[in-house]
Amino acid sequence: MLLWIIIAVAVVLGLWVIGVFNSLISLKNQVLNGWNQIDVQLKRRHDLIPNLIETVKGVMKFEQDTLTKVIEARNKAISAEGVSEKGVQENILSGALRQLFALVENYPNLKSNENVAKLQEELISTENRIGFSRQFYNDIATKFNISQQVFPANVVAGIFGFKQSELFQITDAAEREVPKVDLNLK
Amino acid sequence: MNIYEQAAGNRRATGVVVGVFILFFLAIGLGFDLYYGAGAPVFTIAAFLFSGVSSYAGFYYGDKLILSSTRAKELDFNDLKQRQWQNVVEEMSIASGLPLPKTYIIDDPDPNAFATGRDPQHSSIAVTRGLLDKLNREELQGVAAHEMSHIRNFDIRLMLLLAVLVGSIALISDWARRSLFYGRRRDSRGSGSGPAVLIILAIWLIAVILAPLLSQLLAMFVSRKREYLADASGAELTRNPLGLASALEKINEAVEPTRSINQGSAHLCIADPKGSALGAKEGMAADLFATHPPIKKRVEALQQMAYVK
Numbered sequence: 438m439l440l441w442i443i444i445a446v447a448v449v450l451g452l453w454v455i456g457v458f459n460s461l462i463s464l465k466n467q468v469l470n471g472w473n474q475i476d477v478q479l480k481r482r483h484d485l486i487p488n489l490i491e492t493v494k495g496v497m498k499f500e501q502d503t504l505t506k507v508i509e510a511r512n513k514a515i516s517a518e519g520v521s522e523k524g525v526q527e528n529i530l531s532g533a534l535r536q537l538f539a540l541v542e543n544y545p546n547l548k549s550n551e552n553v554a555k556l557q558e559e560l561i562s563t564e565n566r567i568g569f570s571r572q573f574y575n576d577i578a579t580k581f582n583i584s585q586q587v588f589p590a591n592v593v594a595g596i597f598g599f600k601q602s603e604l605f606q607i608t609d610a611a612e613r614e615v616p617k618v619d620l621n622l623k
Numbered sequence: 624m625n626i627y628e629q630a631a632g633n634r635r636a637t638g639v640v641v642g643v644f645i646l647f648f649l650a651i652g653l654g655f656d657l658y659y660g661a662g663a664p665v666f667t668i669a670a671f672l673f674s675g676v677s678s679y680a681g682f683y684y685g686d687k688l689i690l691s692s693t694r695a696k697e698l699d700f701n702d703l704k705q706r707q708w709q710n711v712v713e714e715m716s717i718a719s720g721l722p723l724p725k726t727y728i729i730d731d732p733d734p735n736a737f738a739t740g741r742d743p744q745h746s747s748i749a750v751t752r753g754l755l756d757k758l759n760r761e762e763l764q765g766v767a768a769h770e771m772s773h774i775r776n777f778d779i780r781l782m783l784l785l786a787v788l789v790g791s792i793a794l795i796s797d798w799a800r801r802s803l804f805y806g807r808r809r810d811s812r813g814s815g816s817g818p819a820v821l822i823i824l825a826i827w828l829i830a831v832i833l834a835p836l837l838s839q840l841l842a843m844f845v846s847r848k849r850e851y852l853a854d855a856s857g858a859e860l861t862r863n864p865l866g867l868a869s870a871l872e873k874i875n876e877a878v879e880p881t882r883s884i885n886q887g888s889a890h891l892c893i894a895d896p897k898g899s900a901l902g903a904k905e906g907m908a909a910d911l912f913a914t915h916p917p918i919k920k921r922v923e924a925l926q927q928m929a930y931v932k
Binding site (some may be wrong): 558559570 | 703706707710711713714715717718719720760764860862
């Protein structure tokens, strides 16, 4: 009798360990997929930039500084190695692009150009995609981390050596700054 | 409740709807067999087959039927606004981690949108031309997120089968009533004499008459509950509840009915296609007969999420 109870407990325990292990593996792969998705969107942005420069450079020849800055930032972002270095370079590129779009506002014939409008839409969308893929990555990585930490699954995670995923954070100090809000109503 | 429980709940509800649907048809068939007193249960078998086939067809082809009934066309990416809508949907598909739904446009000046399909792998989102014209990028994103949430929660599957149910019940009960009132009993001495049978027949008759109304009320009730939820989880995707709030306000201002979308698929849409006739009213009766909660309440709920109210 006792033997049977022990066997039953062992079987239930074994099934539970398998269940936890499989769900952790599935989450881990979702996290990896989420991370790759960010890269896909970053690549999309790199591919769009030469097109954009080509379209606007005729009209914006007096803004050569900004244009070269964007190109340089793009090339640096492409050749960047390592997660943190990549993050820094991509943020510089975001800043340069934002500056370029602010300047486009000064050129009415550029703003009314359909090709520029389309490219601008594609780049806005790409910026959003990068943001949303990072958001999705953080969500899924948080879920993965939590499911490793909660008791009793943390025992299984420890035995099989699952590691915590790093969350994506804002690396640029300027971006982290809280926008000032003026509450004095006029 | 998290979204996995939501989706599981919706799968269960879909099963219940199909079950009730088939039972109802069995009851109708049984009634006919009882009434006409034929030897073999011909009507019961026919009703069972009909309900089974229409559930199956609705599950696999209902979305195509609904899309073609609204004359939805594929997007033209040379048009900037349509390209933008496609981009916004792709962004939401990234944010939710779901496969990209097929996108369609309906040539109608009234702003509206709906999602349909049987699961996230087989889903479509359709918008009207009016929605693309009236809304800015941020608001379109809110609408796309709302529809994406319907897809993620499996609301689309439940709504699709409810549409099939409402449609078929209306059809069959109309037919049953007519054949009862104009048809003649073939056999009067058979089983139709006892008082128990008479009571069953009376209940059956009431059920046949009330079924279309009840099934419509059920569809409306289910849809109303799901709208708040899709608003909330849509805001979770964009992290910007005010985009959807302002989109809903703009949709509400356009009081024209969406003519391309008929009442049978009203509960699929982001806002009631009937126009603002019932959408603005509050209270018991208006609540009972509306497919959507009042837009004002939805906007307020979204604004609370953004701490502006």
